[in-house]
Amino acid sequence: MQEQELALRIRGLKKKYRLGVINHSTLQAELQSWWAQKRGREDPNRRIGTEAKTDEQSFWALDGIDLDIRRGERVGIIGANGAGKSTLLKLICRITAPTEGEIDIWGRVSSMLEVGTGFHREMTGRENIYMNGAILGMSRAEIDACLENIIDFSELREFIDTPVKRYSSGMFVKLAFSVAAHLHSEIMIMDEVLAVGDMAFQQKCLSRMRQAADEEGRTVLYVSHNMNTIRQLCDRCIVLSHGRVIFDGDAERAIAAYLNESLGDNDVDMDLTVKPHFQKNASSGVSMTRLRLVDKVTAVYEPGEDLRLLLTLEISEPVPPLYFRLTLRTETDLGLATAWSQPLPMEHRGENTVRLILPIDSLAKGCFYGSIGVYRSDELGRMLSFDHITHAFKFEVSGLPVWNVDAHGYMHLPQIRAECET
Amino acid sequence: MQHTHISARQSLFDLKLREFWQYRDLVWLFTRRSFKVSYMQTILGPLWLFINPLLTSITYVVLFGNIAKLSTDGVPQLLFYLSSHALWTFFAGCVTSNASTFTDNANLFGKVYFPRLVMPVSSVLSKLIHFGIQMLMVLVLLIWYAGKGMVAPLWQRWFLLPLLLLQLGMLGMGVGIIISSLTTKYRDLRILVDFGVSLWMYATPVVYPLSTVSDALRRLLRWNPVAPVMELYRRLLLGVGQVDGVSLSCSILVSLAVAFAGVLIFNRIERTFMDTV
Numbered sequence: 001m002q003e004q005e006l007a008l009r010i011r012g013l014k015k016k017y018r019l020g021v022i023n024h025s026t027l028q029a030e031l032q033s034w035w036a037q038k039r040g041r042e043d044p045n046r047r048i049g050t051e052a053k054t055d056e057q058s059f060w061a062l063d064g065i066d067l068d069i070r071r072g073e074r075v076g077i078i079g080a081n082g083a084g085k086s087t088l089l090k091l092i093c094r095i096t097a098p099t100e101g102e103i104d105i106w107g108r109v110s111s112m113l114e115v116g117t118g119f120h121r122e123m124t125g126r127e128n129i130y131m132n133g134a135i136l137g138m139s140r141a142e143i144d145a146c147l148e149n150i151i152d153f154s155e156l157r158e159f160i161d162t163p164v165k166r167y168s169s170g171m172f173v174k175l176a177f178s179v180a181a182h183l184h185s186e187i188m189i190m191d192e193v194l195a196v197g198d199m200a201f202q203q204k205c206l207s208r209m210r211q212a213a214d215e216e217g218r219t220v221l222y223v224s225h226n227m228n229t230i231r232q233l234c235d236r237c238i239v240l241s242h243g244r245v246i247f248d249g250d251a252e253r254a255i256a257a258y259l260n261e262s263l264g265d266n267d268v269d270m271d272l273t274v275k276p277h278f279q280k281n282a283s284s285g286v287s288m289t290r291l292r293l294v295d296k297v298t299a300v301y302e303p304g305e306d307l308r309l310l311l312t313l314e315i316s317e318p319v320p321p322l323y324f325r326l327t328l329r330t331e332t333d334l335g336l337a338t339a340w341s342q343p344l345p346m347e348h349r350g351e352n353t354v355r356l357i358l359p360i361d362s363l364a365k366g367c368f369y370g371s372i373g374v375y376r377s378d379e380l381g382r383m384l385s386f387d388h389i390t391h392a393f394k395f396e397v398s399g400l401p402v403w404n405v406d407a408h409g410y411m412h413l414p415q416i417r418a419e420c421e422t
Numbered sequence: 423m424q425h426t427h428i429s430a431r432q433s434l435f436d437l438k439l440r441e442f443w444q445y446r447d448l449v450w451l452f453t454r455r456s457f458k459v460s461y462m463q464t465i466l467g468p469l470w471l472f473i474n475p476l477l478t479s480i481t482y483v484v485l486f487g488n489i490a491k492l493s494t495d496g497v498p499q500l501l502f503y504l505s506s507h508a509l510w511t512f513f514a515g516c517v518t519s520n521a522s523t524f525t526d527n528a529n530l531f532g533k534v535y536f537p538r539l540v541m542p543v544s545s546v547l548s549k550l551i552h553f554g555i556q557m558l559m560v561l562v563l564l565i566w567y568a569g570k571g572m573v574a575p576l577w578q579r580w581f582l583l584p585l586l587l588l589q590l591g592m593l594g595m596g597v598g599i600i601i602s603s604l605t606t607k608y609r610d611l612r613i614l615v616d617f618g619v620s621l622w623m624y625a626t627p628v629v630y631p632l633s634t635v636s637d638a639l640r641r642l643l644r645w646n647p648v649a650p651v652m653e654l655y656r657r658l659l660l661g662v663g664q665v666d667g668v669s670l671s672c673s674i675l676v677s678l679a680v681a682f683a684g685v686l687i688f689n690r691i692e693r694t695f696m697d698t699v
Contacts, residue, residue, distance in 0.1 A: 014430075017697060090696070094428060094535035097693035103428040111534055118530055122459045131455065134448035135536050186423065 006106060007187055007219040008069040008092070013101035015062040015087050015243075061087040063243035065101070071186070074213045074220040076234030076251060078227075078258045083240040085223045089189055092221070107186025107219070110136050121165035125156060125175055128164055132179045146182050153208070154178035155201075174201060181208050188212065191223045206233050227255050227333045256331045259369060259391060268293040270393055272312075278388040285317040286374050286386040291393055294355070299395040301360065307395070309356040313346075313374065321345045323383060324356055325373040329391070330410060331366060337411075343377065365399025366410045437689055442537045452544035457551065471555045475511065479503040486629045495631045495662040497573055501563045502660065503629065508556040509655050510628045512587070513594045513648060514619050515549040520598025521615045524606050524695055531696060538692040539685065542599050546591045553587070564659065574661035582658060590651055593677035596684035603684075603691040606698055627652050632664050647673035 062084045069075055077085050091098050093111040118135045119128045129150055133143035151157050154174045156167075164172060180188065188209065210233060212218040224230055230237060230251055237254035239247035239261065247257040270291045277287065290312035293299055301307065311324070321343035328336045339358055346352055373388035461467045482503040486492045494502040520542045524531070527541060567573045605611050626648045632640060643649045650670040657663035 091428070094426075095532060096696045097432070098428065098430045100430045102430070103426075105426040105428070106423050108424055109426075109535075118534055120455060120459065122462050123455065127455075131451055134445070134451045135534055137444050137448075137536065140447050 005070050006068060006104075007071045007073070008067065008106075008221075009104040010065055010067040010092075011102050013062055013065040013067075013088075013091065013103060014060060014099050015084075015091060015096075016058050016099040017061050018058045060243050062091070062098075065243070065245060067238070067245065067248075069219060069221070071106075071219055072213050072217045073236055074210065074222065074234045076230040076237040076254070077221065077223045077240060078225070078230060078237060078254065079240035080258075080261075084243040085240055086191065087243075088240070089191055089221065089223060093189060105187065108137060108184065109187045109189060110180050110183055110185035111189040111191075119164055119172070119176065122163055124163055125154075125160040125167075126151075128175070129179055132176075133183050136183050136185060138183060142184055146184070150178045150182045153182065153204075170201075177201075177205055181205070181212065185218070187219045187221065189221045202229075209233055230255065231332075252332050255333055259331070259333055260394075267393070268296045268299050272389060272392065275389050275392060278385070278390065284386045285315060285319055286322070287314050288312070288372065288374060288387050288389060288392075289314050289351075291372065293393070293395065299393070301363075301395060301397050303364070303397060303399055304361045307356075307358040307360045307370075309358075309372075309393075311354045311356055311372065313352045313354060315346055315349050315352055317349070319346055319386075320376045322354075322386070323375040323377060324354065325371075325375055325383075325388075326356070326358055327371040327373075328363075329369040329371065331368070333369070336368070360397065362412050363397045364405075364408065364410060364412050365397050365403045366405045367394065367396045368410075369394050432693065434686060434690065437685060438537055442539055445537055445540050448536060448540050449544045449547065452540065453547045453551070456545065456548045468555075471552060472559060475504060475507055475556050476559070479507055482507065482629055492630045493634045495633055495660075497656075497660045497662055498563075498567050501560070501567055501573065502656075504556075504563065505560045505659050506628045506652065506656065508553055508560060509590070509652060510623060510626065510648075511556070512549050512553040513590045514623065515552065516546050516591055516594025517598045517601075517619055518615060519545040519549065520595055521601040522605065522612065523599060523602040524691070525602070525612070528696070539688065542595050542688070546595050549594075550587065550591065560659070576658050576661060579658050582654070586651055586655055586658075589674055589677045590648070592681035593647060596677070596680035596682075599684040599688045600680070603687045603695075606691055606695045622646075622648070625649075631656070631662060633662075644669045644672075647676040649673075 065084075065088065077088065079085050089111070090096050092103060092105070093109055118132055120131065123131065126147075129147060130140070130143055134140075151160055154160075154177075156171055156175055159167065159171065164175070167175070180190075190209070206229060209220050209222070213220050220233070222230065222233055234251045236249065237247075237251040238245055239254050239258045241261055246261060247254050272288045272291055288311060292310040294308035294310055307326075322345075323343055324341040325338060327338045330336050341356065344354065369391045370393045371388065371390045372392045374386040375383040376386060378384055461470065464470065466473065479500055483499045487494065487499040487503070523538075523541050523545075531538065564573065564575060568575060601611055601615055625643065625646050627635075627643070632643065632649065632653050635643065650665060650673045653663035654665045654670060655663070657665055
């Protein structure tokens with residue numbers, strides 16, 4: 001690849017973090033250790049049972065990353081928590097230095113690792129724009145040149161001379177994003193900034209980023225857990241897992257690879273306690289602990305077979321009748337369909353096992369993710385969640401060889417009634 | 423287009439000064455910001471800049487001038503204390519404000535990159551402005567007393583004043599950033615700073631002239647690099663003070679060395695301090 005086309009080149013990048021307590025926390029302890037070592041005695045601050053000096057608990061947040069990113073590419077970065085996404089961005093932004101390896105960057109980097117970086121609450125919106133620009137290394141003249149654009153984009157003209165501490169959080173984000181989107185940087189780095197702000201503004205931001213890439217040739221690196229914004233914005237997507245790149249390519253396939261990686265392969269007996277739960281409050285009284293696919297060795301279903309699940313619940317206090325919800329999602333994480341159970345009274349506290357049977361003969365073919373939830377109904381008939389797990393399990397429907405998911409879709413619909421018009 | 427190379431191996435002496443120069447606008451913005459923010463939502467606002475040193479100097483007049491009856495080498499007491507206090511606050515400010523650079527700005531440093539040296543330099547600048555403002559007061563008194571013939575300033579040597587401030591600024595910043603670099607690892611040093619700085623003040627001829635101390639003590643005070651600078655400053659300003667070449671050149675050398683070492687250490691720590699804070 002030609003060097004002048006590149007925006008970013010990463011070679012053999014590694015970053016090590018130490019685990020646990022970092023160093024001795026006081027100078028005294030450090031001196032004590034040093035003095036003991038000098039006299040050939042045992043280090044009084046060393047943990048008992050560990051080897052001297054060499055044994056240092058550490059882990060590699062990034063474990064050998066090689067990456068080339070061309071100018072004008074919109075690259076999404078996804079991965080489970082702890083996969084190394086934020087560490088990678090921090091190294092690129094020079095917030096911390098790598099343990100091994102090299103990064104070459106052509107152009108200025110503007111980062112929005114968190115909203116309102118470098119904003120000072122006491123200063124006005126306008127002053128903060130100058131501050132932010134200067135932090136990016138821009139001169140006053142350069143900022144003057146794009147000040148009007150920033151103010152227009154932020155939709156905050158009336159408030160621009162008000163201290164930002166008087167702003168609502170939404171206004172704060174709008175200003176912060178506008179600054180980052182307009183300052184003269186060749187590479188824009190975004191980490192979950194779009195999580196706040198109203199929908200209209202989110203859409204505006206996405207199209208602004210796309211425009212920045214397409215028309216101004218700026219490179220966008222975007223980290224998010226929101227697969228939809230990744231899908232909308234990115235033309236390339238990188239999946240990180242345990243500090244390595246496990247997939248690099250088109251966004252749809254990357255999302256599939258990420259989900260596949262995060263769930264393991266067609267498991268039939270799952271420990272739900274280790275999965276991320278979406279619980280409104282921790283003491284809700286009901287939590288899902290285990291999920292089994294009944295009578296299955298692998299999670300592959302023939303067309304017409306029912307989905308039979310055994311769900312284990314831990315119930316800690318008396319609860320009203322429970323409603324169970326299953327939501328099926330496609331391989332690329334698009335919602336497909338949702339089914340509810342009838343209310344089921346739960347008599348016993350402690351461990352309960354519930355059998356859930358869902359006819360899935362309308363599913364034609366493909367891989368599916370199942371999200372599972374436990375709800376109760378309030379007086380008005382609204383469903384309130386006790387516990388919910390997205391991507392709790394995965395299964396495959398084998399289907400007919402002639403059925404092509406891309407062309408025919410995932411589902412059969414009921415037979416069409418065809419009649420002759422007389 | 424700007425090219426940045428980031429590598430795990432970096433030379434100790436790669437100070438990235440060119441990059442620092444690119445960010446000069448930021449230095450100025452930080453200076454202005456710290457100035458503006460510190461007097462926001464106060465009743466008297468920037469008036470505090472005058473009230474504060476004035477009250478302290480009056481306290482000194484009462485305490486050291488009248489009760490302890492320390493000599494001021496014939497200089498009117500208020501002028502003596504006000505001018506000495508101004509220079510000492512400049513130096514002490516450089517030390518204390520820089521001593522917590524890393525921990526105070528961890529939030530900002532953790533999110534965005536800019537040459538970290540911008541922070542210490544801008545805080546020295548803002549202390550310099552504080553000093554300038556106090557100097558206005560000193561000047562008014564000085565002209566008043568000089569008119570009455572009570573002090574004899576060496577006006578024609580005043581071109582040395584900026585050099586003297588530069589040296590003290592470097593020394594203060596150097597000490598400050600060395601402490602701040604060490605506090606990323608050893609938190610207890612932080613407690614020592616305020617205490618140490620106030621002790622240092624008494625080891626410096628601030629509230630007394632060097633001429634009043636005994637020979638033995640004076641030999642000891644020569645090791646304090648701020649002492650000869652303070653004496654030179656009063657010599658220029660008030661026409662009193664003992665300046666000897668040896669201790670002054672020692673002090674200059676020490677200042678240069680401390681500033682250089684400080685920047686080196688700072689530069690080293692700055693790369694990975696986010697992992698330890």
